[in-house]
Amino acid sequence: MKATIVAAAALLVGGASANRVHHRHVHQGLFEKRGYNESETCVPGCTTVWYTVTGEAGLYTPPAPPSTSTPATTSAVPTTTPPAVVPTPIPQTCPTPGTYTFPATTIIVTETTTVCGASTTEVPSGTHTLGGVTTVVETATTVVCPYATTKTENGVVTSVLETTTYVCPSAGTYTIAPMTYTVTEAVTTVVVPVVTTYCPGTYTAPAVVTTITETATVVYCPFTSSAEATPTPAPAAPAPPVEYTAAAPPKPKPTKPSSGYTGNLGGKGDKWAMTYTPYRPDTYCKSKEEVFSDVAAIAGAGFTTIRVYSTDCDTLPHVGAAAEAHGIKLIVGIFIGQVGCDNGNPTVAKQISDLKSWARWDLVDLCVVGNEALFNGYCSVTQLKDLIYHVKSELGSVGYSGPYTTTDVVSAWENNDVSAICSAIDVVACNSHAYFNAGTMPADAGDFVASQLAIVENICGKTGYVMETGWPTQGQCYGPTCAGEVEQKTALASIKAKLGPKAVFFSFTDDPWKAPGACNCEQHWGCSKVFGV
Structure with missing residues (x-):
């Protein structure tokens, strides 16, 4: 079975409060946003949702809740399933070649929700330690931390959120509960489970018309926008269908070394x-x-x-x-x-x-x-x-x-x-x-x-x-x-x-x-x- 993402959108669509990239200046902390351990929990006050997915043992399949969408006029009929509760990409199963239409879908998130998300990374052959939750502490601290992981039983891989208590013995940066991946191919794209938090808001997946050329293809329709939630949100008007031709994502090719930029970078006056x-x-x-x-x-x-x-x-x-x-x-x-x-x-x-x-x-x-x-x-x-x-x-x-x-x-x-x-x-x-x-x-x-x-x-x-x-x-x-x-x-x-x-x-x-x-x-x-x- 092949999986295709037919809209340019990330698998992880997070709200601002879940997005903490710590920056540093040459002499002191520059963009250290918020206290590192204000509540001594990594993701405080969130609702936890679990998704179970199946796939090859040892590899993680990104969790994607099913869609409410039903095909409009199509030359083939996809398999659809119940509504998504968070804006992870919607999987649509297209069993045979043909043209499929998926209407726009809007999801309202009313409270901060934490789920198992996914992050992709391309790695060479060998053993790699990936994922986990990274936290920075300024003193010896014990943190209670939810983390994303997988469990395999009888060939079924289950994506779960679990919680661990981790003792940080001194000030420093700690990665809690990372996972080890061993790959044998020269270059392999690994999908790593991560804790993903969605803030309250309105998330929309646009309408899509796609032509499928292979059998048993799963099309993912990502959510591409969010806005602050209102007490009584009105459904977004359906966007006009966008034409896409689904195909397996091309494997990126290495960029050749630059020979020097010759463009027009910089300001034209005394300010840039x-x-x-x-x-x-x-x-x-x-x-x-x-x-x-x-x-x-x-x-x-x-x-x-x-x-x-x-x-x-x-x-x-x-x-x-x-x-x-x-x-x-x-x-x-x-x-x-x-x-x-x-x-x-x-x-x-x-x-x-x-x-x-x-x-x-x-x-x-x-x-x-x-x-x-x-x-x-x-x-x-x-x-x-x-x-x-x-x-x-x-x-x-x-x-x-x-x-x-x-x-x-x-x-x-x-x-x-x-x-x-x-x-x-x-x-x-x-x-x-x-x-x-x-x-x-x-x-x-x-x-x-x-x-x-x-x-x-x-x-x-x-x-x-x-x-x-x-x-x-x-x-x-x-x-x-x-x-x-x-x-x-x-x-x-x-x-x-x-x-x-x-x-x-x-x-x-x-x-x-x-x-x-x-x-x-x-x-x-x-x-x-x-x-x-």
Whole structure:
């Protein structure tokens, strides 16, 4: 039996509150959203739903609840089953070749619900440890954690959610209840069970017309959108059918090394891009309306591009829609916030899946794979190179043909043999903050950042861009170098004059939810006032 996904959507459609990608700055925690162990449970206060699926022993089949849909006028009749209760992709069994029509389906989720979801990863032959739940603790802590796993009995594989009590003996990052997979083929796509949480909302699978050319084919119709739930939601109007031709998904082919990007990346005036994360001061995700207001302000200040770090908090649909509305572009990213620089890292796999589902490449100027991943020790050079090629293959399979890079501090570029990474990227990039270079005065910030960029350009022999640069308004002094509002205004004016069209300014607002860090500055990099916002 063959399985086909006939709409561009991720298998995991999660709400913002379930999407926690932890980011870090070169000097202190940058995007550590929410307390790590506020309630000492990994997924508190959720309803648990189990699904049982069958398949080859030792392999996991993604759980997908059946659909209420019945075929319209068709030349063949699919098998349909009872309604889905959460928006996992709907399986439709098409027993014979023919043309099948599946109407639009809407599901209302009224309470936060946790189920067994699935994450796919392509692995070489050998033994691999994948899945589990990753948690970060700042002290010795005992956590009660639900995790997804499988059980096999008489050749039947059952996907279940179970709960374990795990003792974290000290501060650090822990992966709880991972699974071991042994594969014998050169390259195998493994589907890993994961804990997936759906927030309250309205989820819609669009109408689909598909032509099936083989017998016993299962077509999956993913849900592609969600919105905040209302007390008495009205059913969504059926969307016009979309024509698809179902076929087995093509196996991605490796992307050849870049020979250097020759496009028109960067700004045309003295400003290009601003970093943006859709988090409120209380660390929860901003609403779509708040995101639209922020993006309007950034565009109004003359920036043509926004850099986002990952895909959590509905970043792609919300920031993407706002960017489109205001005629600006995005720099998208795959963020690595822990040791585990491959698609087996669930947060990395989820981000790739989110980007593939969104696929609005007309809004994308650049894709950044990793932010200071070498400096933080999350990746080796080989691992990061392999991940860049993997992302190029995955996104290329759904139409992205734009440039790629990774960004790091200059010391990481200098202290590693990065020739393999240079071959994998189209442009080179660095993060550079003159404030941390003791003795560099605000008026000289532009010269310092430009000199740092020149170093990485020479290392790779490619055009370079600065993915983060700024100056804090509060913090300790490094010799004569001090933070402050006047200092920030002077420093940013210097950077803008020297290389504004090649720099991404950090960041749109202050972040009071961060730890102050050793410099007492981590919360105070917001620079929108400097640009009249």
